[in-house]
Amino acid sequence: MSKKYNPYDNFLEVLEKAAKMLGLEQRDYIALKYPERELKVSIPVEMDDGSVRVFEGYRVQHSTSRGPCKGGIRYHQDVDIDEVKALAAWMTFKCAVVNIPYGGGKGAVKVDPRELSKNELKRLTRRYTAMILPLIGPEKDIPAPDVNTNAEIMGWIMDTYSMFKGYAVPGVVTGKPIEIGGSLGRREATGRGVMLITLEILKRLGMPVKGTTIAIQGMGNVGGAAARLLYEKGCRIIAVSDVSGAIYNDEGLNINHVLEFLDGGKRLLKDYTAENVKHMSNRDLLTCDVDVLIPAALENQITEDIARDVKARVIVEGANGPTTVGADRILEERGIKVVPDILANAGGVVVSYFEWAQNLQYLTWDEDEINRSLEKIIIRAFNEVWNAAGSKNTTLRMGAYMVALDRLVKAKKIRGIFP
Numbered sequence: 053m054s055k056k057y058n059p060y061d062n063f064l065e066v067l068e069k070a071a072k073m074l075g076l077e078q079r080d081y082i083a084l085k086y087p088e089r090e091l092k093v094s095i096p097v098e099m100d101d102g103s104v105r106v107f108e109g110y111r112v113q114h115s116t117s118r119g120p121c122k123g124g125i126r127y128h129q130d131v132d133i134d135e136v137k138a139l140a141a142w143m144t145f146k147c148a149v150v151n152i153p154y155g156g157g158k159g160a161v162k163v164d165p166r167e168l169s170k171n172e173l174k175r176l177t178r179r180y181t182a183m184i185l186p187l188i189g190p191e192k193d194i195p196a197p198d199v200n201t202n203a204e205i206m207g208w209i210m211d212t213y214s215m216f217k218g219y220a221v222p223g224v225v226t227g228k229p230i231e232i233g234g235s236l237g238r239r240e241a242t243g244r245g246v247m248l249i250t251l252e253i254l255k256r257l258g259m260p261v262k263g264t265t266i267a268i269q270g271m272g273n274v275g276g277a278a279a280r281l282l283y284e285k286g287c288r289i290i291a292v293s294d295v296s297g298a299i300y301n302d303e304g305l306n307i308n309h310v311l312e313f314l315d316g317g318k319r320l321l322k323d324y325t326a327e328n329v330k331h332m333s334n335r336d337l338l339t340c341d342v343d344v345l346i347p348a349a350l351e352n353q354i355t356e357d358i359a360r361d362v363k364a365r366v367i368v369e370g371a372n373g374p375t376t377v378g379a380d381r382i383l384e385e386r387g388i389k390v391v392p393d394i395l396a397n398a399g400g401v402v403v404s405y406f407e408w409a410q411n412l413q414y415l416t417w418d419e420d421e422i423n424r425s426l427e428k429i430i431i432r433a434f435n436e437v438w439n440a441a442g443s444k445n446t447t448l449r450m451g452a453y454m455v456a457l458d459r460l461v462k463a464k465k466i467r468g469i470f471p
């Protein structure tokens with residue numbers, strides 16, 4: 053039987069490879085192989101019918117070398133500690149590659165939130181927040197939305213933390229509703245980053261924007277926003293999917309119509325109908341004949357088996373860890389360009405950084421300023437990664453890890469090892 057896929061092993065393998073390329077010694081980066089802190093909590097929740105259920109939750113802090121930990125909280129029935137560790141480590145590298153002053157962290161609760169009523173979800177969130185309270189705070193660890201969590205949930209986290217403190221602390225969490233200190237532009241920031249990166253790689257490869265064909269796996273916060281923004285730029289989005297399956301139209305889907313139908317996740321694509329729209333499987337979406345493939349759902353989607361059949365010329369990783377190490381090797385051999393997650397989906401955490409900075413200063417920035425600053429940071433990071441990859445004749449993933457690792461190792465060296 054094959055060993056269960058472990059995303060943390062995936063991270064370690066990539067880290068070792070990047071360290072070797074940079075000519076680092078073990079002592080320079082060994083600490084990055086281990087998360088600084090891991091907390092597991094049991095969360096009792098009183099259900100609406102009077103029964104009590106206990107959910108498992110985690111918060112992992114991978115690194116604080118470059119600043120407080122930063123990273124989302126996901127609610128998913130399949131999460132485990134290895135996944136959260138990997139996600140936390142990827143946050144460390146993501147923040148380093150775009151050069152914002154954070155380390156990396158991640159949290160999760162093992163739950164299918166669709167099975168909970170709104171009040172149950174609220175009680176779960178508040179109790180989880182209370183249990184990770186010793187770890188979080190604007191100066192040490194700042195959560196944000198991730199898979200199956202949203203602004204409303206961030207609002208409950210902000211309120212719970214504030215109740216314990218006795219005053220409002222907006223900077224404890226990002227991705228909040230605008231009314232309580234959320235930032236303009238945050239909701240679609242990850243998708244905007246994916247769009248900016250896609251346009252940039254098309255430019256580098258001499259491919260046109262207008263008419264470029266794209267398939268997107270996932271129509272959540274990331275995939276949905278990326279689809280809309282790329283559609284507005286004139287790309288032809290020919291396939292999109294959600295948990296229920298994929299839809300396809302080789303003339304291009306009407307993305308506004310699709311998003312309106314989905315209504316923020318209230319409906320599923322399996323029920324979508326429109327002229328010339330066909331339904332297909334998730335595998336068919338990942339291997340369909342397009343210029344650009346954007347996996348924007350979960351990790352471990354592009355496996356070796358899928359990688360052999362991918363027809364896209366470019367992959368832009370909207371999700372965290374969608375490509376396995378084995379698949380990555382195959383894509384490289386096949387000459388398919390992969391823009392790695394830590395760069396491609398960094399738009400969200402960049403605008404989280406802006407939100408936190410606004411909160412700490414009790415200021416509000418306008419949306420133009422936010423989008424302009426985001427673009428500047430993303431394009432600068434893209435150029436650095438492109439050049440790093442070019443200088444060693446390697447993949448963009450290696451380029452991104454080298455840029456990030458170099459920053460992390462320097463920070464560690466300057467600070468030294470305590471005591």
Ligand code: GLU
Binds near residue numbers: 197199398
């Ligand atoms: N969950 C998002 C990510 O994986 C955003 C994290 C944040 O804004 O802190 O990048």
